[in-house]
Amino acid sequence: MVQKGASSDTSHLYDGKVVRSSAPSRKALAAKMTGSANTIPKDAIPEVHIPSFVESLFGGPLVPKMKFLPADKMVQTLQMASGAVMIMLGVLTYIVTPVSGTAWFWFGETIGVEVLGLAIHLLLVLGAIGCGFWGIISRDSRFLLISYVLFIVVSFRFAASKVSFEWLSFDDELLQKIALVAYAVLLVMYIELTNGVIRFSMLDTSIRTGEVYVMNVKKVLTKYHISLVITPIIAAIVAITTLLFKDVISGFVGIFSEVSALRLEESVELESVYGVALGTMIVFSLVAIVFVADIPGRYQKMREGGSSE
Amino acid sequence: MAWSRKSAMFGSLAIALYLLGLTLRNHQLVTVAVVLMSFLTWAALRAAHADVSASGRRMEERSDEEAGASLSRLEAMRKLSAARVFEDGTLDITLKVQNMSPLSKVLEVRDSLPEVMRIKEGANYILMELGPRRETVIEYTVECPLRGFYTVGPVCIRIQDSFGLFHKEKELHVYDDFLVFPKTEDLKDAFVKSKVPKIFTGAVNIRNPGPGSEFYNLREYIAGDPMKSINWPAYGRTGKLMVNERERDAVSDIILILDSRAVSETGPVSRNSLVYGTRAAASLASFFLSRRDSVGLVSYADEIISVDRDTGKKQLYVILTKLAGAMARGSTPLQVVTNRILPHINKGSPIIILSCLEDDSTIVNAVRDLRARDFDTTILTPSSLEFEFDARRLDRTGYEVLKTERDILISELRGLGAFVMDWEPDMLLSTALAGARGF
Numbered sequence: 001m002v003q004k005g006a007s008s009d010t011s012h013l014y015d016g017k018v019v020r021s022s023a024p025s026r027k028a029l030a031a032k033m034t035g036s037a038n039t040i041p042k043d044a045i046p047e048v049h050i051p052s053f054v055e056s057l058f059g060g061p062l063v064p065k066m067k068f069l070p071a072d073k074m075v076q077t078l079q080m081a082s083g084a085v086m087i088m089l090g091v092l093t094y095i096v097t098p099v100s101g102t103a104w105f106w107f108g109e110t111i112g113v114e115v116l117g118l119a120i121h122l123l124l125v126l127g128a129i130g131c132g133f134w135g136i137i138s139r140d141s142r143f144l145l146i147s148y149v150l151f152i153v154v155s156f157r158f159a160a161s162k163v164s165f166e167w168l169s170f171d172d173e174l175l176q177k178i179a180l181v182a183y184a185v186l187l188v189m190y191i192e193l194t195n196g197v198i199r200f201s202m203l204d205t206s207i208r209t210g211e212v213y214v215m216n217v218k219k220v221l222t223k224y225h226i227s228l229v230i231t232p233i234i235a236a237i238v239a240i241t242t243l244l245f246k247d248v249i250s251g252f253v254g255i256f257s258e259v260s261a262l263r264l265e266e267s268v269e270l271e272s273v274y275g276v277a278l279g280t281m282i283v284f285s286l287v288a289i290v291f292v293a294d295i296p297g298r299y300q301k302m303r304e305g306g307s308s309e
Numbered sequence: 310m311a312w313s314r315k316s317a318m319f320g321s322l323a324i325a326l327y328l329l330g331l332t333l334r335n336h337q338l339v340t341v342a343v344v345l346m347s348f349l350t351w352a353a354l355r356a357a358h359a360d361v362s363a364s365g366r367r368m369e370e371r372s373d374e375e376a377g378a379s380l381s382r383l384e385a386m387r388k389l390s391a392a393r394v395f396e397d398g399t400l401d402i403t404l405k406v407q408n409m410s411p412l413s414k415v416l417e418v419r420d421s422l423p424e425v426m427r428i429k430e431g432a433n434y435i436l437m438e439l440g441p442r443r444e445t446v447i448e449y450t451v452e453c454p455l456r457g458f459y460t461v462g463p464v465c466i467r468i469q470d471s472f473g474l475f476h477k478e479k480e481l482h483v484y485d486d487f488l489v490f491p492k493t494e495d496l497k498d499a500f501v502k503s504k505v506p507k508i509f510t511g512a513v514n515i516r517n518p519g520p521g522s523e524f525y526n527l528r529e530y531i532a533g534d535p536m537k538s539i540n541w542p543a544y545g546r547t548g549k550l551m552v553n554e555r556e557r558d559a560v561s562d563i564i565l566i567l568d569s570r571a572v573s574e575t576g577p578v579s580r581n582s583l584v585y586g587t588r589a590a591a592s593l594a595s596f597f598l599s600r601r602d603s604v605g606l607v608s609y610a611d612e613i614i615s616v617d618r619d620t621g622k623k624q625l626y627v628i629l630t631k632l633a634g635a636m637a638r639g640s641t642p643l644q645v646v647t648n649r650i651l652p653h654i655n656k657g658s659p660i661i662i663l664s665c666l667e668d669d670s671t672i673v674n675a676v677r678d679l680r681a682r683d684f685d686t687t688i689l690t691p692s693s694l695e696f697e698f699d700a701r702r703l704d705r706t707g708y709e710v711l712k713t714e715r716d717i718l719i720s721e722l723r724g725l726g727a728f729v730m731d732w733e734p735d736m737l738l739s740t741a742l743a744g745a746r747g748f
Binding site for chain 2: 097152155157158180181184185187188192203210212213216219220223224226227228231239242273274276280284296303
């Protein structure tokens, strides 16, 4: 007879010796398992990442999900540079993108609250700066992506063919073009620098977790820094040439006929955005010829081959 | 030369902004598009983008030289610390990368490793700046957790522009093969500890002269005796030509039958019947060969692979190599194996079967045939049910039903006089063997 509350061991049967049960057998353990036979244990399902529509469209996650270690000096420098460029871009965006012609300006006018358009415009610029700031500090690509989109969206407007800045007026056409190119270059550099923050954070994390080993880090970084200076200059020169295509072409025609050159200079079409399009077409046709002739490849081969002697 | 996702996005954005700018007659958008395109073009020019596209040939038609001048003068060499290791062993890999070009390059180098290998020390992925006509050595250590034939290589080299917009890749076809043997368990102690000194009839000195390794006695030289067996000190003492006689070893034939059918790989990659079976076969082969027994191996999958009986260390490596390469495939029944090998085995030889005993209706008949011919039959059976159950891939009811079926089969085999051990995943081989033999 089993007494209530009595010890569960069997010491009373063996003169003080304690006899405990053996370890439960696997079979017995299986029998004690709870849960229905129809339920599949969670860990029995292998982890398969099914790409989303966006991921399949871009061939991978649009925003990296990697968790970064605290930023090192290089990343901090890039963060600071990105922040500075972002501020300049914010100011320049506000200058070169007037509110007139935008959808929100039209909406404000329609409902009779004109200031609404301006408020939305300002909000977009501030939103772009805010998201960018948070994205840079927290190294979160999602916020950076929103910031890029806002910076681009803010310049979506129906405009007159002529360059017009509502907040600042330049009398000199060249200065106008330079301001426009500076805005475009800053936007591209902002995208590149913030992308660099993410890229180098990933690299730094990989280095510190031992996934990647880096030899001559300084030289690798120096090359990046040099590119950061040279590339925007080149891009700016190409853009200026394209934007000043009217002057270039009239100067060229002027060698043969001054009258024709004058007509070209006063041409409304060449002054308009379609003139820029023509300039772009010609400039990039020249670039295409360079590619077709394999000039970069030949130059590279020459540099590589010239050495063997 | 390949575009990265970043450059593709930049390109798409540039085109979109350009078209939108023209539609909206917006200078700002067009200018941003032009700057983006210039940015991309400059990066492409710097990365010598046109070298393949301008040739007018398809990618697969290009030679290594055409793959890019910037990568054509890179070479790699690799050295492995060993060509054969046991499971859980480590391998030191030394990779030398040479830049024969006069230009310095920023390279990403990745030495391709088999998926199952784990890096213990160092890294196989290196980002470096390699100076002109310089070389660098990369050292790393990998852990080899699973048996098999493996190849390290190729060496993948990538060169890209500073912004990561375009890259060029090349595979240096430098390959090194190595073999991972199944790990062995030392069975000696377990056998000594057992109550019966010897389980199997192994190498026993039968006190008869004959070819062997142990000294037996001296006798007078008879014409035709090999010169190398003359005992010169005895000749010096006695003045008669004396030769050494050696004791003949009685060597048993031990046959290991390994089930490597597709079903034997049921369970996790590192814990399944085939993995356990190969480890047991390796341990047993090592143990018996160290006792100078003659050991043969038969592995059956979609075909029957056999290693003829032999003795010595060379035989051990032959068996280990076969075990390392055992692949789970096919469904050859055990009876086909026994029918084929029975005529070639000495009567009474111990036969050890390593099988999960699943998905084979001929097992009982095959064991009956073996027992009828008086073969000492031992079956070590790692249960895939346990592996599956431990990995929670099998529900309780399924496990119970299958376990009952398995217990019935094991009882039936025991009834035929075979020693059967239901080998649980956490049990040592020596314990399982002792259990099978009833100690």
